[in-house]
Amino acid sequence: MSAHGPLKISGLSVALGGMPVVRDLSLSVAPGDFIGLIGPNGAGKSTLLRTLAGLITPDQGDVHLGGASLADLRAEDRARHIAYVPQEHDIAWPIAVEALVSLGRGPHRSGFALSSRDHEIVAAAMQRMDVEKFAKRPATALSGGEKARVLIARALAQDTPVLLADEPAAGLDPAHQITLMRVFRSLANEGRSVIVSMHDLGLAARWCSRLVLMDRGQIVVKGPPDHVLTAEWLRTVYGITAEIGSVDGKMLVQPLDLANR
Amino acid sequence: MSAGRSYPLLILSLSGLTAVLFFLSLALGPAGTGFSESLAALFSRDGGAIALIMQEIRLPRALLGLMTGMTLGLSGAVLQGFLRNPLAEPGLIGVSSTASLGAVLAIYTGLSAAVPLGLPLAALAGALIAVLAVQALAGSGGMLTVILAGVAVSSFSSAMTSLALNLSPNPFAALEIMFWMLGSLTDRSMTHVYLAAPFMVAGWIMLFATSRSLDALTLGRDVAASMGVDLQRVRRLAIFGTAFSVGAATAVAGAIGFVGLVVPHLLRPLTGAMPSRLLPASALGGACVILAADILVRFVAPGRDLKLGVLTAIVGAPFFLFLVYKSRKDFL
Numbered sequence: 317m318s319a320h321g322p323l324k325i326s327g328l329s330v331a332l333g334g335m336p337v338v339r340d341l342s343l344s345v346a347p348g349d350f351i352g353l354i355g356p357n358g359a360g361k362s363t364l365l366r367t368l369a370g371l372i373t374p375d376q377g378d379v380h381l382g383g384a385s386l387a388d389l390r391a392e393d394r395a396r397h398i399a400y401v402p403q404e405h406d407i408a409w410p411i412a413v414e415a416l417v418s419l420g421r422g423p424h425r426s427g428f429a430l431s432s433r434d435h436e437i438v439a440a441a442m443q444r445m446d447v448e449k450f451a452k453r454p455a456t457a458l459s460g461g462e463k464a465r466v467l468i469a470r471a472l473a474q475d476t477p478v479l480l481a482d483e484p485a486a487g488l489d490p491a492h493q494i495t496l497m498r499v500f501r502s503l504a505n506e507g508r509s510v511i512v513s514m515h516d517l518g519l520a521a522r523w524c525s526r527l528v529l530m531d532r533g534q535i536v537v538k539g540p541p542d543h544v545l546t547a548e549w550l551r552t553v554y555g556i557t558a559e560i561g562s563v564d565g566k567m568l569v570q571p572l573d574l575a576n577r
Numbered sequence: 578m579s580a581g582r583s584y585p586l587l588i589l590s591l592s593g594l595t596a597v598l599f600f601l602s603l604a605l606g607p608a609g610t611g612f613s614e615s616l617a618a619l620f621s622r623d624g625g626a627i628a629l630i631m632q633e634i635r636l637p638r639a640l641l642g643l644m645t646g647m648t649l650g651l652s653g654a655v656l657q658g659f660l661r662n663p664l665a666e667p668g669l670i671g672v673s674s675t676a677s678l679g680a681v682l683a684i685y686t687g688l689s690a691a692v693p694l695g696l697p698l699a700a701l702a703g704a705l706i707a708v709l710a711v712q713a714l715a716g717s718g719g720m721l722t723v724i725l726a727g728v729a730v731s732s733f734s735s736a737m738t739s740l741a742l743n744l745s746p747n748p749f750a751a752l753e754i755m756f757w758m759l760g761s762l763t764d765r766s767m768t769h770v771y772l773a774a775p776f777m778v779a780g781w782i783m784l785f786a787t788s789r790s791l792d793a794l795t796l797g798r799d800v801a802a803s804m805g806v807d808l809q810r811v812r813r814l815a816i817f818g819t820a821f822s823v824g825a826a827t828a829v830a831g832a833i834g835f836v837g838l839v840v841p842h843l844l845r846p847l848t849g850a851m852p853s854r855l856l857p858a859s860a861l862g863g864a865c866v867i868l869a870a871d872i873l874v875r876f877v878a879p880g881r882d883l884k885l886g887v888l889t890a891i892v893g894a895p896f897f898l899f900l901v902y903k904s905r906k907d908f909l
Contacts, residue, residue: 369803395805406797408661409850422793423805454850470796474804 321382322346323368323478323509328377330360330367337363339533340377345511347477350504352524353513354544356554359530361513362403365480368511369400381478395423399474401481405463410454413466417442420473441472444499446492460487468496472503479503481512485519497523517558521545521567529553541567551575584854587847591861595643598868602639603631605872637767642868644770644777645762645830648822650863651856653837654844655784658791658852659815660720663845666838667823670723670816671707671730673834676827678734678741679703681754685741696757697772697828704824707734708816715812719798723812760831760886762871773825780822783814784856791852833886835893836863842900 323345330338338360345351353361366372368379370386379386381397389397399420407416420441421434430438442448445465450458455466464487471479479500485493493516500510501523514520520527520541527544529536531553537544545567550558559570603619604612618627619636649667656665667673683689683699692698707730714726738758745751790811793801802808826833840862841855848854866889874883 366799369799371799371802390805391802391807392805395803398803400800400803402797402799404797406800408795408797409845409852411795411850415849415851416796419792419796419804422789467796467800470800 323511324380325368326377326380328364328367328379329375330363330372331375332363332372337533338367338374341533341535342377343528343535343538345478345509347507347509348504348525349509349511350500350523350525351509351511352520352527352541353511353530354515354517354520354527355530355536358532360533361530362482364530365400365482365511365513366402368478369398369480370394371400392423395474395476397476398478398480399471399476401468401471401479401484403482403486405460405467407455407463407467410456412452413447413455413458414438414442414451416455416466417447417469417473420470420475423474437475438473441469444472445469446495461489461492464488465492465496468499472499476508478509479511481510483513483515485512485514485516493519517545517550517569517571521569545569584848587844587858588861591858591865595861595864595868598865598872599639599643602642602868602872603635606630606635606875633766634764637765637770638762638871639868640770641762641765641773641829642871643864644773645826645833646836646864646867647860648777648780648826648863649833649836649867650840651781651784651860652819652823653863654841654852654855654859655787655791655815656819656837657841658794658855659787659811660724661794661797663842664838665724666835667819668731668832668834668837670711670727670819671734672704672820672823673827673832674731674734674738675707676700676704676824677758677832678738679706680757680828680831681738681741684750684754684757685745694768694772697769697825700828701776701824703734704820704827708820708824712813712816717809723816756884757831758886759884760833760889761874761882761884762830762867763882765829769829773829776821776825780818780820780825781860783818784822787811787814787818788853788856791856795852831884831886833867833889835889835897836866839893839897839900840866842897 325341325343328338328341329336341364355361363372367374370391386394418430418438421430421438425431425434442451445468447466447469450462450466455463458466464484468481468484485496488496497519500512504510504525524541526539527541528538529544529549536553537549545560547558547560550556555575557572557575559572561568604615614627615631618631621628652667656667656669657663679702680696680700683696688699689696710730711723711726714729715722742751742754745754790801790806793804793806798808841859844858844862845855848858870888871885874885874888877883
């Protein structure tokens with residue numbers, strides 16, 4: 317993994333089918349940041365992630381990674397810098413888990429065979445996501461949560477400075493949710509940038525270094541969790557009331573009921 | 578599952594089987610000559626009867642069987658990988674039916690009788706027109722649009738083929754059309770081989786070039802694109818590669834069904850289901866099936882000219898039903 321500069325999003329606007337989904341959005345993500353992207357359904361979180369992954373061409377604005385514009389990068393170069401895990405667990409063929417995770421090495425290898433370094437990275441990714449025990453099983457035969465972990469391991473094997481994941485915690489049991497958050501945290505500590513959309517506010521509050529609250533295609537507020545997850549913002553953006561406290565110096569957020577607006 | 582270690586073994590056995598069937602196809606036929614005698618005659622320059630049979634009849638037949646089988650198996654595997662659908666086959670994107678239409682029009686208009694190679698050339702032209710139409714209809718859309726465009730082009734050319742049959746000036750032309758459409762490798766010459774080979778080889782190169790992109794596509798279009806796969810390029814390679822190779826195969830051998838559908842399906846479990854590994858296996862498997870079927874038609878009903886395409890459908894369809902029955906819980 318090469319050293320990289322910050323990911324700079326400036327004036328980004330994306331319309332899908334004529335509807336503006338992301339509007340004039342600017343954000344800077346530094347190496348070491350673990351960003352939780354939160355906001356109600358339809359806020360534009362997935363579209364933002366897909367645009368950063370290069371799957372959607374923005375209508376306006378641009379994204380720079382360490383000074384280079386993503387629009388100027390060739391697809392393969394971009395794939396060496398940004399990995400993306402979509403929300404859907406889409407696996408067409410019953411390939412073995414290990415082979416699936418190895419697909420993440422695709423953008424890095426030139427020949428057909430994996431190098432010993434490739435094998436090391438794949439093994440480390442599988443260990444991190446706790447999927448080694450399925451290594452030889454067909455990925456289609458796994459449960460939803462197991463599939464999710466295997467697909468994240470695939471993105472880890474891509475070994476990129478930037479990792480994007482769309483609701484990766486959905487469908488995982490609490491232990492694996494926490495494991496996942498720890499993995500993202502350690503990736504950030506290694507100097508990578510991790511941007512993850514999520515709906516579990518408690519998880520976001522506890523593990524993310526910064527939160528970005530989106531609504532109707534725009535950033536409403538961003539900053540440290542205790543700055544973003546206030547009773548006021550939760551009521552105006554989500555329309556809920558919540559118990560906000562702290563345990564061992566870390567934030568605790570538990571949604572309670574719909575707010576009377 | 579030890580697909581990793583057993584894969585070279587699979588390729589080796591399929592290659593061996595292909596070679597054996599190829600030589601059997603050369604050695605077996607109504608002119609009952611000995612095996613070594615036949616093979617010697619293949620390279621003899623004396624111009625005797627056996628040499629003539631070997632060089633002018635059996636060699637092109639065996640070569641076309643090999644090439645057609647490889648084409649059908651390979652393009653079936655590529656299209657299944659590209660469309661992410663185990664039911665995809667070369668006929669799906671309209672290539673086979675338009676190539677047939679081209680051939681039928683050549684017979685109908687008398688072009689096939691008037692111009693040497695008029696029929697295969699017309700069939701090739703049909704395949705190329707089909708693929709341009711599919712590419713234009715599908716635009717920059719996804720995989721579903723490719724299938725829909727293929728179905729539209731297919732239905733239209735089937736309708737036109739029926740029209741040609743309907744308006745056929747005499748029953749012999751209609752019969753010739755019917756027989757041609759059943760698919761066969763009988764009475765082909767080396768000229769057919771020379772005509773088809775460049776298109777097939779060009780098609781194979783394009784189809785094999787998709788191999789690693791197909792692996793990435795296992796995880797869906799978005800993940801593949803995020804891993805640097807150019808989806809439009811893969812689509813062009815898959816569609817034009819199929820048009821060139823299957824168009825040429827249909828042009829010289831007629832429409833041979835079920836091989837492109839069944840062979841990849843049959844070999845997928847043996848390759849660990851990885852598309853890039855399935856491609857060479859499926860190409861060899863297709864060659865085995867066509868060569869074996871073409872040997873079989875010489876013995877099942879000698880003298881009755883049983884058509885190759887009929888045999889592959891008769892054997893292929895029940896076999897495919899069996900596969901569906903066996904794996905029905907995986908489909909849903």
